Amino acid sequence: MDLIPAPRHQTPYATDDAFVLGPETTLTATPGAEGAARWLRAALAGATGLPLAPVEPSGTDVIRLAVDEEVARELGPEGYRIMAAPDSGVHIFGGGPAGVFWGAQTLRQMLGADAFRRAPLGEREWKVPTCHIQDSPRFGWRGFMLDVARHFMPKDIVFRYLDLMAAHKLNVLHLHLTDDQGWRVEIRQYPRLTEIGSWRERTKVGLRESPLWDERPHGGYYTQDDIREIVAYATERHITVVPEIDIPGHSQAAIAAYPELGNADVIDTAALPVLTSWGVNPNVLAPSDTTLRFYENVLTELLELFPGTFIHIGGDECPKEQWRESADAQRRIKELDLEDEDELQSWLIRHFDSWLAERGRRLIGWDEILEGGLAPGAAVASWRGFAGGVAAARAGHDVVMCPESHVYLDWRQSESEEEPVPIAHARSLEDVYRFEPVPADLTREEAARVIGTQANAWTEVMDSVRVLDYMAFPRLAAFAEVAWSPLPAPDERDWAGFEARMRTHYARLDALGVEYRPPAGPRPWQRRPGIVGRPKAGPPPIR
Template sequence: MAVDPALPSEGYRLTVGPDGATITGGDEAGVFWGRQTLRQLLGPDAYRRAPIRPAPRTLPYPTIEDEPRFAWRGLLLDVARHFMPKDGVLRYLDLMAAHKLNVLHLHLTDDQGWRVEIRSRPRLTEVGAWRRRTRLGRGDPPVWDERPHGGFCTQDDLREIVAYAAARHITVVPEIEMPGHSQAAIAAYPELGNTDVVDTARLEVATGWGVSPHVLAPADQVPRFYEDVLTEVLEIFPSRFVHIGGDERPKDQWRASATAQARIRAEGLRDKAELQSWFIRHFDRWLAERGRRLIGWDEVLEGGLAEGAAVASWQGYAGGVMAARAGRDVVMCPMQEVYLDHWQAGGDDEPVPFGWVRTLRDVYRFEPGPPELAGTEHAARIIGAQADMWTEAADSQQRVDYRLFPRLAAFAEVAWSDLPAPDERDFENFRRRMDAAHYARLDAMGVAYRPLSGPLPGRRRPGIPGLPFAGPPRERSHP
């Protein structure tokens, strides 16, 4: 194994012959991805944790030259809504490596839980990491699991995750949500909320789903609080990008808050959209001063995009196109295409139906590059693609596996390979390759994927209502 800088970054050349296999990479990551391809050639048993039979004596003698289409090939793992302990995260890093995915976007905070230890603010985990009960699915009247739920990762746990990922050439991008999706933080430290509107001292960590009205107050102490939080986060995560959320921020409390209105006047802002931008711009500058870059959901475009911010375009393609045309880097993760918490097929047997039906074929037809940017200088601003796994309806490793796989395999091929246009892609070829080898690899890795024939009896969840979306997927209008 060797590095040849003449090859592209993350690219590799794999040659197998009578004397063995040789892997040359454009960098160490390229060598690693070449090893993953060799592992595929060795057969499904190469994916087991211990050998169960002698390794094959012969292999085909190919020469394979390959390189990724995108530099950011990501998976978002939401450990905030349902906590996933360290060992579960390490397992998904192994699964990502096997699929040549290289960015783990770790969603660490939300209304329903705060999952990262912050030593200077201990109540974030003493209080914010625990909720007294959990809503099961959606529906009216609601169904509840009355057991308390929670947990968090210590800083050393997270350092272990970062090191384990780095050994697999995966970058871990942390997400600390602000100014919305902050109810758990406000429950721990009530002074972070809009105290002139709501009695935040009575607020608890959210137990249900949906968008919480409780947002951070635009008061002087709030940015200082989150600067202290992020100072500790930067010590754990060396990633260039830090995600600060910025999405789904209701305006009602700011509209009613005298403090918010005073901030708008003091900063010369026009409206509440620019108040959102005030938060984002502050942390864009703060992160840039420390050699990092802010990335946020496409609502960070509201009120004007901060100087160095990148955009994760989740509401569709429009926000990403707008940001790319403005010269900003974009990661495409439209919920209509690659939100893998959405159900995979219709039918009463599917567990907790949510969102739009997105089949394996649908995900294989996902195209990260917007056609309106094709052939323009802005196309290069699409730096990658990401599949997102939210966990409102996935309360265990088995449930996460079921929603992610096999669709994550289709996404991984799209993010790595320069495939034809969606209408020209050979899905049947992909399906045959899955049947011939890849399902056996997933079996060897212990992945509880959804068979194309439907859920096995133990995967169903009768009596728990979902929230299926009506009609075909539509792009949300963008501000």
């Protein structure tokens, strides 16, 4: 059946028989499974043209969805079982509503690539192979980070990617909402964040080395109602949305809107625009009470919009030069009896960790939040290789592994000169498939601190959904299998088998309209001749 991600146990019966959907097939759900049934009926009705009526059947021509206590005990709330046979119909039992939903996603794959279309192509038989599947995820956090700050993605693109995530059983959308180049969420107490901070005058085309500019203004943001809609849409697909508000670096868009947030005793913060180029930026937030109160108010509004446990506060790539030159920052260091600027950043992170904990939430940040001492309740997203995640796990902190060396989807996909805007080292589909999120040198207890893994799509050079598709797929499909399936050690993985299953999966992506990178390389319109990147030779460092 060429399922992706591969299920834990899949037993086709020794027969060529199959359950065939037809005009009389019904689709029923027990309490707890209604949401999955609603989604499955809408998805399959569009593709097949079949009504799949929600009435209790008199015979075996039925797809039945149910939450099952035994499955919950054995496989957990996201686990599921599928039993399909021509004489009994299709039965999907989930350990909870999420498990039923993931089982429904598997059923859609079993029906063939045309089940992913939005309208029927004509008369055909819709067969479900006779089988028994038992499945559950390896990790509870199976994430995809979408950077909408560098290049804004309207909400219809976010909905589309939520659907693509659901099709691959990914369950955390990390939205990178703010950066130097744009602020993308409405904050009613601070309207200038979107009036000024949500757009820039022009945009560097390519990386910093490029001489090219797009002279059109670029911008956009999500209203609070947009965010509520995105979160509701995600929740229906059992996906949690984790917002990221960058503190204290990557904050020039906020400073451009409210200059009092910057280090005004060092630079003229009132003259700072929203940044138009890329790279690590020296203009960071001042470690002041004004900054603390401002971001507390921002987070107060965000907590009303995002009901999930985690709030991401960035914490990465914060140059300390302005703090070293700032009399106000140095005074703060002395007042707090801190050792240096690293401890000053740690103090900021700890402040928001405590603030969030008091409100029943948890802070997560990039692995730089380890510098100067980690806040007690914080979780770490380990991006600079594995070392930060290992250190955090050994210190008793939860970790999401997302090392740039393996799962940064802005990195180029091959050594070919035809790759568009080549960045860093080549990371192929096979490289991602062989990614192992849990380092072998962790003890069992330490390894249990790795709560999940995440692939990150930074969009400095992804200026449209077509470019995003090319960079994300098919690698996100390989990543989804790493996050879901209990794979063997990287060198022992069945790459040939996965590659064969991908040949079927490409047809599903085609039906969904995903403009992925073909195995043979980019199509002519996917190349970007004349735009320099920053390629690096040889294998990436494993830190």
